[in-house]
Amino acid sequence: MDITLNVNGRPEQFSAQPNELLVERLRDGLGLTGTKVGCDTGQCGSCVVRLDGRSVKSCLILTVSAAGSEVATIEGVTPAGGELSGLQEALRQEHGTQCGFCTPGMVMALGELVESTAGGEAPTEPEIREWLTGNLCRCTGYHSVVRGVQRACAPAAEPLVDTVRQEV
Known part of the structure; x- marks a missing residue:
């Protein structure tokens, strides 16, 4: 399925499988490895990102269900070379x-x-x-x-x- 996400202020267009998790797309597809995979069951919180401004566990969200959304990862909190929040x-x-x-x-x-x-x-x-x-x-x-x-x-x-x- 072809989808678009706005990730850390940048539009990203790609094809995603129906069962692909958002954490997989962020880490493997977009190289945003600050989002961690700890448990794969939504228990640990190491994969939390902001989806349309709300904190969500990206290991529980299908990429296709996030289509058209704004996604913020830890990489977007402090741009490379920027000051800490x-x-x-x-x-x-x-x-x-x-x-x-x-x-x-x-x-x-x-x-x-x-x-x-x-x-x-x-x-x-x-x-x-x-x-x-x-x-x-x-x-x-x-x-x-x-x-x-x-x-x-x-x-x-x-x-x-x-x-x-x-x-x-």
């Missing part, structure tokens, strides 16, 4: 990217949360943790990820409270 920088500062395998999916999913709360009330820790449901971190870096989201959502004039406990 506010969320990416906050995660870096809070050490929320340990091995990095889950990071692209988390950035794509949590980016939607950060954008939806911009200019409004910052999400609470339980809200951030709820949003993280479905994004598994094998290194158990959730505390650092939560702090990174809090940093990304904190008003610039407001100092960020350090929630790290000091070990004696």
